[in-house]
Amino acid sequence: MQRNTLQSLVRPIVIALAVMVPAAAMAAASLDELLEQTRTARAREAQQNQARIQQFQQERNRRAEMLAQARAELAQQNARANALSAQFDANEKKLTELQAALDAKLGNLGEMFGVVRQVAGDFASVAYNSMISAQYPDREAFARKLSESKSLASIEDLERFWFEMQREMTETGRVVKFNAKVVSPDGKEEVKPVVRIGGFTASSEDGFLTYLPGQKEFAVLSRQPASRYVKPNVELLEETSGYHTATVDPTRGTLLSVLVQTPKLSEQIKYGGLVGYIIMALGVIGLIMAAVRFAALSAIAAKVEAQRKDPTNAREDNPLGRVLAVYYKDPNTDPDTLQLRLDEAVLKEIPALEKWLPALKLIAAVGPLMGLLGTVTGMILTFQQITLFGTGDPKIMADGISQALVTTVQGLIVAIPMVLIHAFLSGRSKNIVQILDEEAAGIIAEHAEKQHGRAA
Structure with missing residues (x-):
């Protein structure tokens, strides 16, 4: 390889001398002068060639050093790769062991998580249709999010879920007056005082109300039952304590809708x-x-x-x-x-x-x-x-x-x-x-x- 390199370097020099000698011979006055010129050019060319050879040798040595460094670095990286591969295999094995241990420990928690999701879905439907959500509108979204969760619920979520279910039961047995959006029969929406009897019946000064789950608001029944049913609930707006008479629909609106459809005396005569x-x-x-x-x-x-x-x-x-x-x-x-x-x-x-x-x-x-x-x-x-x-x-x-x-x-x-x-x-x-x-x-x-x- 070195010999080929020297040949490739000498060949251009010989060609250059062959070109220069005729030119020098044409310029020289005598043979001695031509000889001297030739000797001088040869010496100069030899010096140049020697400088070039040294430069090429230095470049070769430098590249050899770079090659050695690259090979050393390659060997080092191969060793590091082997070490990382071994460590990866060890980590995979350890991860498998830890996953198995985690699955074994999460057996009961997984079952509980499934039950929590199911119960949360059921409660989300209950909260969606319950008029109590008009007073507490964010609980249905929370229960829906918990039912669709892909990970284990946190302690805080479980505690809040328990609290929301307990509040649903508690509010079902209470008579509460609060302000809510009420849509009148002509479509006008206003915030009015509403009396809620548990989760069964709601009324305002306009009479009985029906709950609109999607909007979390109430609407006045376009047709009210007889005044003997409406009057006690309207008067309940002015009460603050004690026992009072009121009309309650335990079917959450079914009986009231039938009662509303009962024809009045004028309609019966008609x-x-x-x-x-x-x-x-x-x-x-x-x-x-x-x-x-x-x-x-x-x-x-x-x-x-x-x-x-x-x-x-x-x-x-x-x-x-x-x-x-x-x-x-x-x-x-x-x-x-x-x-x-x-x-x-x-x-x-x-x-x-x-x-x-x-x-x-x-x-x-x-x-x-x-x-x-x-x-x-x-x-x-x-x-x-x-x-x-x-x-x-x-x-x-x-x-x-x-x-x-x-x-x-x-x-x-x-x-x-x-x-x-x-x-x-x-x-x-x-x-x-x-x-x-x-x-x-x-x-x-x-x-x-x-x-x-x-x-x-």
């Missing part, structure tokens, strides 16, 4: 249709007539009682006074004629005393018949709906069935009171007629006794 309105009109007319007759008979009875206390002063403003006036007009007539005149006077008073009573009796009889008419028309409507749409949806038949039942009830509601009212007013009228008969009989007896005394 179900009766035209026949129902006619029945109710007859009932109203009957009540008006009954009220007028009751007031009239009460006034007549009072005047008759006053007349009985003063029989000698016959007044024309009451039936008894008019009967007595018949006697006082001709007190000397014979008893038979007097009896006929008094009977006639009593008979004249009876129509006025029994005024409108036949009409009340007629309304009491017509009411059930009208109810039966509504029942028949309602059933006809029901069968028509069944013919058109079948029996798949019971709501289709609801209108006809409602009309049938409501009109029946309306007819009975009108008839039963009318029967009782007619019996009551008829009794009062008969009492007055009986008083007239008794007074007339008394007058006849007194008159006969007077006539007998005169004859004796």
Whole structure:
């Protein structure tokens, strides 16, 4: 290798001398001078070549040193790699042993972690649907995060999870007033005082509320139940302590939704249709007539009682006074004629005393018949709906069935009171007629006794 290197260095020198000699020979004046020039050039070239050889040798030595250093470093790195590989194998073995020991120790904790995730998922669903979350809105997100965690829960998370479950149980048994967002039926959102009875029922000054889980706020029911259910809960807003009456839905809104759908009195009357309105009109007319007759008979009875206390002063403003006036007009007539005149006077008073009573009796009889008419028309409507749409949806038949039942009830509601009212007013009228008969009989007896005394 060294020989090849020297050859590669000498070859350019020889070529340079071959070029330079002809040039020097052309410039030299004699052979001696040419020889001297050649010797001088050769010496100079030899010095240059020797300098170059030394430079090349130094470069070769330097590169040899670098090669030796690289080989030494390579050997050192190979040794280090072998050592690191051995250490890696040892660490892998140790890591495997430690992992096995960790898995053995985490056996029970892993099972507990699974239970915690499952229970946290269940509690997240409970917290999402519970109206208590409107007061504590961050607990559902915490439980959801814990249920989706891929690592063991910390002691702090487990303690908070226990606290949130305990708070859910505690708040279920409390009545709390707090401020919350309430959406009115027209869509307006306001922060209002809300009374929460456990996790079952919530109400504000507008009435019962329904909980909106996604927004963590409440909405006023567009249709409220009867006031007897709403009023106690609204009044509860003003209370601070003690025991109070309130309406609670233990089904968390199911019963309340059914109660809200219960038709009101006006809606029930509407179900009766035209026949129902006619029945109710007859009932109203009957009540008006009954009220007028009751007031009239009460006034007549009072005047008759006053007349009985003063029989000698016959007044024309009451039936008894008019009967007595018949006697006082001709007190000397014979008893038979007097009896006929008094009977006639009593008979004249009876129509006025029994005024409108036949009409009340007629309304009491017509009411059930009208109810039966509504029942028949309602059933006809029901069968028509069944013919058109079948029996798949019971709501289709609801209108006809409602009309049938409501009109029946309306007819009975009108008839039963009318029967009782007619019996009551008829009794009062008969009492007055009986008083007239008794007074007339008394007058006849007194008159006969007077006539007998005169004859004796």
